[in-house]
Amino acid sequence: MPSQNEIYDFDRMKSRLAKKIDPKRYEHSMGVAYTGAALAMAHDADIIKAYTAGVLHDCAKCLEDEKREALCSKYKVELTDMEKKHPFLIHAKLGAVLAKEKYGVKDEEILSAIRYHTTGKPEMTKLEAIVFSADFIEPGRKTLECLPLIRKVIYTDLDRAVYLILKHTLIHLKHKRQAIDENSVAAYEYYKRFATKEDLKTEV
Secondary structure, three states: OOOOOOOOOHHHHHHHHHHHOOHHHHHHHHHHHHHHHHHHHHOOOOHHHHHHHHHHOOOOOOOOHHHHHHHHHHOOOOOOHHHHHOHHHHHHHHHHHHHHHOOOOOOHHHHHHHHOOOOOOOOOOHHHHHHHHHHHHOOOOOOOOOHHHHHHHOOOOHHHHHHHHHHHHHHHHHHOOOOOOHHHHHHHHHHHHHOOOOHHHOOO
8 A cells, every 4th residue: 555544544444443343354345445446546536545445345244233223323324214124235324434433534435435335326436436346346256257347347447347247236136036225226227328238238
């Protein structure tokens, strides 16, 4: 990482994070942080912001249900019906709150990137799109059929890569008959405009 640690004490941040999530999740978070930083360099985005959001994006992931509910109540985190029915979706929204309250991150761009890293949304900022994508393509992810193409495309066409990620995610969730967040559906419809004719040969 660049020597801009005067912005955040990353050693302290990562040490605290390592105590809150399991080792596999921590390794994933570091993968997202470094991938996000690389994508930020490729797309002329803020490297430190991408790295910070990557480090903390899953900071609420490993909480027990009781603890998660208590924190949502404490910080007045408003939950949608979908989130109440499917608590695994809560970690992104709560993670943005904890990044601010527990890790001292005040930058709204970083917090929003954490907030939407799982579902995505239409018209994401460059930073939001980078963190959303880094979460999907980081080196520790198991190899999926779609990954080689996305990893190739993403350094030159971020919007198309976001479309491909959303497409694969929705197909996977439908196949597994799992819940699909409305933000993901709306994001897919928005990013479809960046798809190629080849991409559109198969639809969700």
